[in-house]
Amino acid sequence: MAIDAARPTHYARSVRRGRVRRRLSVTAWLMLAPFITVFVVSVIAPLLYALAISVYQNRLVGGTVFVGLENYLRALADPLLGEGVIRVLLFIAVQVPIMLFISLTAALALDSGRMGGSRVVRLGLFLPYAVPSVVAALMWGYIFGGQFGLVGQVWGAVGAAPPDLLGNALMLPSIGNIVTWSMVGYNMLIFYAALRAVPTEIYEASSIDGAGEWRRAWSIKLPALRPAMLLALVFSIIGSLQLFNEPSILQALRPSVITTNYTPNLYAYSLSFLGGQINYAAAIAILMGLVTVIAAVFVQVVSARARRQNR
Amino acid sequence: MNTRRTSPIRRVGVAALAASALVLTGCSTADGSVDEPTSDEPVEILFWSWLPNIQTTIDLFEDAHPEITVNLENVGAGEEQYTKMQNAIDAGSGGPDVAQVTYDSVPSFAVTGALADVTQHTEADLDELFLSGVLQNVRVSGATYGVPQDFGPGVMYYREDVFSDVGVEVPETWDEYAAAAETVRSGSDSYMTFFDGGLPDFAYMGLWQNEADPWTVDDTSVSVDLGGEGSQRWADYWGDLNSRDLLVHSTMGSDEWFRQMGDGQIASWIVGAWGLQALQGNLPDNEGLWRVAPMPSWEAGDAASSQFGGSATVVLEQSDRKDAATTFALWLNSDPEAVESLKADQGLLPTTNAAWDDPAFLDEEIAYLGGQPARQVFAASAESTAPGWEWLPFQVYVSSVYQDTVGGAIDSGGDIGAALLDWQDRIVEYAENQGFAVTE
Incomplete structure (x- = not known):
């Protein structure tokens, strides 16, 4: 009886704890959001942009072409x-x-x-x-x-x-x-x-x-x-x-x-x-x-x- | 100028930019121009310019052409504006209809098809309106990509007091100039002139005068030859003066340079006519000490000259109001009323035949130059501008690496001729990278 009674209690407690944990993690993300937004916009995005444009070449004659790692090889030999x-x-x-x-x-x-x-x-x-x-x-x-x-x-x-x-x-x-x-x-x-x-x-x-x-x-x-x-x-x-x-x-x-x-x-x-x-x-x-x-x-x-x- | 340019320094730089941006005077008039919109359909055009007072002249245009409204925007001088223009061109919209562009940057926009041939949008005959020596600045492969606004005919400013102290005559040839340089150096603390390792424009003036044709462009092929006779003659001459310690190394437009100019340590300055405004603005105490003379030439009596500075008013191909834009560009630089305003309000040197035929303008005595009718010298220089000079479609880059190659040789008193060839290597490498077919 005591054991049976304990079980749901225990169950309920762990459910409650899960919910709390979930609520806590939502709160944590919300509080981190301003930082993450700024970080992504001002650090990650420019980095990805630089990576993306570094594999192209924009020429006066011929426009923009994909050149793969050519720019990097050129830099290493420059x-x-x-x-x-x-x-x-x-x-x-x-x-x-x-x-x-x-x-x-x-x-x-x-x-x-x-x-x-x-x-x-x-x-x-x-x-x-x-x-x-x-x-x-x-x-x-x-x-x-x-x-x-x-x-x-x-x-x-x-x-x-x-x-x-x-x-x-x-x-x-x-x-x-x-x-x-x-x-x-x-x-x-x-x-x-x-x-x-x-x-x-x-x-x-x-x-x-x-x-x-x-x-x-x-x-x-x-x-x-x-x-x-x-x-x-x-x-x-x-x-x-x-x-x-x-x-x-x-x-x-x-x-x-x-x-x-x-x-x-x-x-x-x-x-x-x-x-x-x-x-x-x-x-x-x-x-x-x-x-x-x-x-x-x-x-x-x-x-x-x-x-x-x-x- | 680049911007960061890096190009010569602000105070002088602004004068040079202004010089280029100047006015055109005019005799003939925009009223005869062709494609004007019908007067009951009002048009708005957007104009980019960095001339500080240009609105005054725009107001006069709007009075004369009530059907066209001109919205002025100043998005920065020189390179700063070109970067924004290039962005708009790449995007296909968002750019101005009309813009101020210095002559050395006209081909870089023209070669990508960004500029309209203004002769397609007007009936006016530009050859009749404008000085022919100036028109070559806006012509690329037979098309006319803009209306000349102002220009910098090459002249020599010199310190009359220094010259008479050491007893030298005003040199007419480069040989006389070199002899005078020795006399000035031995007879005073002064130098005949300065040599600036960061000033490609000085080399351009020399090569242009010598008809050296260091580079030519034909659509997508470029040929570069800085080893030719005209280029090497310039290099040998200045390299010789430099190695004999007859020139002081100084950066044009820097504080130090202005002090040297003001103190008479630098006895002459070979530059576009706009140099007068730089002197007046920065060295007001020097009033009466300076004079102007034609640029020395190689042979006595053979007055070949060149230019330094100046802007065109260009019409963008992406504009859907090119007729109205051309009407404005022509009026701004050739209508007599506009030319008066450009002279008086903007301080520009006009480019029209009519302006230079006007005795009141031509013979005016300039107090700063001891009452000399300086514009006669400017006009003579404009008339004798050597033919055949062109700018590369990537002139900004070419100018930027002059300091890396020729600049080092100037500083060390080294071989300028060999340095020109190093410069050529950098230019060729860049041109090939940009997809041009290059011949050397």
């Missing part, structure tokens, strides 16, 4: 694209370590608590990030100007010929300078936040063990920063592969130095807006997207392996 890719890789190899080192030093200095006016310094370092890159490039273009720019005036004051910072040899370092200036504060903030998350007990224990500030930075803070550094590294690599704004603005000042294929993104832009080759540009954009994904995964795998070996 020396102009290769030149741009090598340039951004060089940029990543030199600029990213310098920028991350400066950010790291600044974060450690701020976190040591031995610096006066640390709030002002923190804000000051972060401020360039808030300056739109278009404005920043214009401003730096003026600073770097050899004739009437700041550099030209300073060199002129001591009677020397200014270096051509926007010339062929120094343009890439100059762009690196601009990007470092604008991104140091952002990365510093990532590091600083990670340092703040270290439990104070560890510091207390270390000082009982007689560790000084340097020892603490080396043995506690740097290991604690590992995930944040990985994050900053991945972001920086993605950002550098997509280098566009700075060279595009400086192009107006030195069109013969910043060629139409100076960076892969600038090349894709020139192809579609100056050459009307949207299809080929789409193929390049997708290939560059793949390269970015591979680079990000590679960095993560390498660092995960390094961590395992350390242990």
Whole structure:
């Protein structure tokens, strides 16, 4: 009897629970709907569109024809694209370590608590990030100007010929300078936040063990920063592969130095807006997207392996 | 200009675009034109133009032609408008009936059949109305794809003060120009002129003057030859001055460039006549310092010239009001009333024979140029425009890769002639990709 009575109760309860679960999942979907809509419209749809147009070619003579993977094969063999890719890789190899080192030093200095006016310094370092890159490039273009720019005036004051910072040899370092200036504060903030998350007990224990500030930075803070550094590294690599704004603005000042294929993104832009080759540009954009994904995964795998070996 | 173009920079760029967009004056008149709609059937046409004051001139047209209403839209200058136009053309509808298009972009629309031959929609004789040196800008394979609005006859502006300080005469030939460049360089802190690695228009002016025929188009076949005598002569001449440090590298239209111009560091500027407006607008303090002279030529007394800048008013093939559209385009650029308005309200250099026959216009003394009757020089240049120049149907691309090839050689003081051939390679590769049959 008791058992019989329990059965329907149990049954009813599970039915009710199913209904609740269903109702819950409807609610969940409803709440996710705004995000999913925006995501599909602004991320998935353009991606599919780019994929779709990348297998066609629109010619002035002959119109639009299906060409399969031809655009991709052409991109892989395109020396102009290769030149741009090598340039951004060089940029990543030199600029990213310098920028991350400066950010790291600044974060450690701020976190040591031995610096006066640390709030002002923190804000000051972060401020360039808030300056739109278009404005920043214009401003730096003026600073770097050899004739009437700041550099030209300073060199002129001591009677020397200014270096051509926007010339062929120094343009890439100059762009690196601009990007470092604008991104140091952002990365510093990532590091600083990670340092703040270290439990104070560890510091207390270390000082009982007689560790000084340097020892603490080396043995506690740097290991604690590992995930944040990985994050900053991945972001920086993605950002550098997509280098566009700075060279595009400086192009107006030195069109013969910043060629139409100076960076892969600038090349894709020139192809579609100056050459009307949207299809080929789409193929390049997708290939560059793949390269970015591979680079990000590679960095993560390498660092995960390094961590395992350390242990 | 491209836009992002990338093309030369805004302030000058706008002047160049305006130059092209200018007015036509007119003697004869649109009233004689053929296909006008019957006056009791009102027609509305859509006009795309980026001239800031063009509505003033449109109002005059609507007074003269009450049966036609013109709706003006400014959808952006140059490339920005062309992109939208191309989209409408691809879609088959939604475009304007009439539009402003710079000369270097007329063939790219014409080759795809997007433009109407205006001579099919009017009885007016364009050859009688317009300067022949300007009409060649709208003619592709025998058809006339638009009405010329303004143009930029090539001239040389120079700093009279710098020239007289170092004691050089105004050069009439390129040899004299090169000698003057040396005198200016050794006798002052100035340079004879600048060399801009991002300014294909300067090369176009040179090649056009030399009748170099670097490229020709015939329907779907294109031939490209930048190794020919006319092209290489230009390259050798400027490459030589460049390698002797007689030219300063500067980007036309940049702040730095305007300062160099204003300070007399750049002693001369070879450009379309519209350069005067750029100087007046940006360097008002220089009033009285500049003068204008004809572009130097290769042989003394052989006044061959070329052009830089200018626009046409085109009629779109997809329009179903092509007669009314043509009536408007012709009136806008040739009716005497319109031409007056274009000169006064738009600051354009007209393209009609009548305008240039008018002594009041031709002989007017320009205070900025120390009271010189500058338009006589413009007119002489227009008259001696070298024949045979054409634009490729993908000129925007051709211009964009000049900086990649010739620009590098200019910067490094390298071999400009060899760089022209690199440029040719890029042009040929593109043309083949676009389905043209290419001969080199």
